Amino acid sequence: MSSIYTGGCLCGDIRYSAEVNDSVMSGHCQCKDCQRSTGSARSTFCLFPEQQFALTQGELSSYTVTAKSGKTVTRQFCGNCGSPILSGGEGMPGMALVKAGSFDDSSWIKPSMLFWQSTAPAWGEVGDDVACMETNP
Numbered sequence: 001m002s003s004i005y006t007g008g009c010l011c012g013d014i015r016y017s018a019e020v021n022d023s024v025m026s027g028h029c030q031c032k033d034c035q036r037s038t039g040s041a042r043s044t045f046c047l048f049p050e051q052q053f054a055l056t057q058g059e060l061s062s063y064t065v066t067a068k069s070g071k072t073v074t075r076q077f078c079g080n081c082g083s084p085i086l087s088g089g090e091g092m093p094g095m096a097l098v099k100a101g102s103f104d105d106s107s108w109i110k111p112s113m114l115f116w117q118s119t120a121p122a123w124g125e126v127g128d129d130v131a132c133m134e135t136n137p
């Protein structure tokens, strides 16, 4: 059983399709690099074998860093609007980590792991003391 899900960046330049089946896993990463590159407390990703991901429109810009592991990680994003779309690297050859929020319909995503709890920012959780509004105030 597999389904095709589509996604893209904020400005619409980048579009992709991805084949979701039982082998696709999702998770969160709270390393400082993910915090910087997303501007948020964590990155939420879906792990695909590369051949199950296809860019259907546009060209991704990329930025490569050497992670704490000593292996390189390449992050790919829209060069126009900056939306993060993909990451991957030497640590996970042949795999594409697709940013969960970039999917048009992300309702199927069920994260089952979390990396870098040790660098989780205290402000990352939505606590009971946070005023929650259904839309912008």
Ligand SMILES: [Zn+2]
Pocket (backbone or CB within 6 Å): 009, 010, 011, 012, 013, 014, 078, 079, 080, 081, 082, 083
């Ligand atoms: Zn864009």
Ligand SMILES: [Zn+2]
Pocket (backbone or CB within 6 Å): 029, 030, 031, 032, 033, 034, 035, 043, 116
């Ligand atoms: Zn990370």
